[in-house]
Amino acid sequence: MDKVQVYKQPRLYIYTAWAGMKCTGCHLPIIERLIAEVIDELGIEGRTIGIMGVGCHGATFAMIDVDFMPVAHGPSAAVATGIKRVLPDAVVITMQGDGDCSAIGAGHFLNAVHRAEKITVIMTNNAVFGTTGGQMAPTTLIGQVTLTTPTGRDPSIGYPAHIAELIAPVKGVAYSARGAVNSAANYQRTKKYLRSAIEKQLNKVGFGFLEILSACPTDWHMSPLESLKWMEEKMIPEFPVGEFKNVDRVE
């Protein structure tokens, strides 16, 4: 039988000990691969600096052959701002979780948005705080059971945060989209989104944002396959995949 190559390691992917931090069925390694491919295709590896927040995503750029720094829980967009303002020709990308970006880091994030920083923020959305065991996040769905919503999230504590839609109307935002990596089609689509989000920075247009839906079977207490099903049936209807802003001039 002929050998069929089902997986080719991206050129920029570095297999460090941090890879072992991921659980079975986690989407983060797929997202790491996606980022590595886009950086390679854009030919920007030599001037890319990756900043990671606290969480399972905190190893992302350590797995990709670019300059990197994991920082505290929340301030990635502020740190990226400092780097980009000093090095305007660097490509500065942050990788943050939904808790990191839209809860504790919301102030830093929204102010970087309002300042129209020429950076790219990637926010993975798994609807929970994954690293700490699965507590409620701003993105948790109504009815979703987490460690801190043991009977399911109730509207009395608010509704899921839609970050990609929230920032799209802001003048300084050049690009805002939501992707997913639950299927090959969505993988390709999300790759295109990330390319666009980074190109806005390369062309010095404005702020680029990409939210990526990401399965967390461990904290959802599901098998990897059940997770994919839950994602299609519950998560994507709440968080539609698509572009919310794509402009070549902000004013």
Next chain:
Amino acid sequence: MNHRELMSGNEAVAVGAAEAGCSFFTGYPITPQNEITEWFARELPKRGGVFLQSESETGSIQILLGAAVAGARAMTSTSSMGWALMQEGISDMVSADLPCVIVNVQRAGPGGGNIHNAQMDYLTATRGGGHGGYKNIVLAPASVQECCDLTQLAFYLADKYCNPVIVLSDAVIGHMEESVEVKALDFGPVPPKDWALVGKANRKDGKRRGLNISRGSMPEPQNPNMTYLGHMELLDRKFKAMAAAEVRYDTYQIDDAKLVLVAYGSSARTCRKAVDLTRAQGLKVGLLRPITLWPFPTQPIKEKAKQGVKFLVVEDSLGQLIDDVQLAVEGRAEVHLLGMLARHIPGPGGFIFPNRIVAEIEKLYG
């Protein structure tokens, strides 16, 4: 360009930073430090540097961290409440070996406090106010000239040790105006910033670099076997090197003194006047003024304690500096406190005036 100029302590901090080649400033409005932020907004872009108003002091310190990561000579300034908000980021920068200068023009706490003079951040500045019990050098100017000179020294020490350096000013020092000799000070060479993240194509070896605020808790490509305790050992070495080499203090009339005042910043200025007034009465009184609050001038205070002098600590708080004096004295001598309750009026803006210090000296002199 050397020249003399009349300016405030806050302006002198900014002018000193510019002389030291500060290329990046970020800050958030808070009284009584606004003149510093405004100076940078006005002057830094003209000199090719970057000014950025932050979203908060938690923002300031993390934007500052980013600028330091990129290799800039970077600084922020704030006042007490903002200082409190910066603590996590300062801890991050110590842990990641990042140099920067942070100016705290102290105001009154606790809680809402008020915008007037006070010296209530001594402990958070000298003890590593954030998580993890880190150390940072703390410089305390007592004149407008020192605001200019110590800020320059702060940049040098930050680069020398790859560590944040704190300039602990206060509302009085920040707002009083004095004549300043503006001059770039040369403290010697500093290590190259070959650790800065600038993109691997901009590096001779073309290899990527990583920095990490939790270095040691996770394996790094450069240090695959690095352990947490290995990281702590390196930090310990850095703290001990700073403690051994960087103690600075000033003395006034202490050789034959039977009573030694210990004070820093604006309180040290008042104490100097009190020494003159009591010396005129024939009392042998001197002043020891720590310039570095950390590392603390323990040794000279210990020496004086062995000679049997009494100490009077004067500080505009309920008593913080006094802890370090008591530790230095090791029970060998009397240590008294004249704190903020000795101010001349009960409302905000009260001062511990020289005549009040004189009265206390007369009571204790014996």
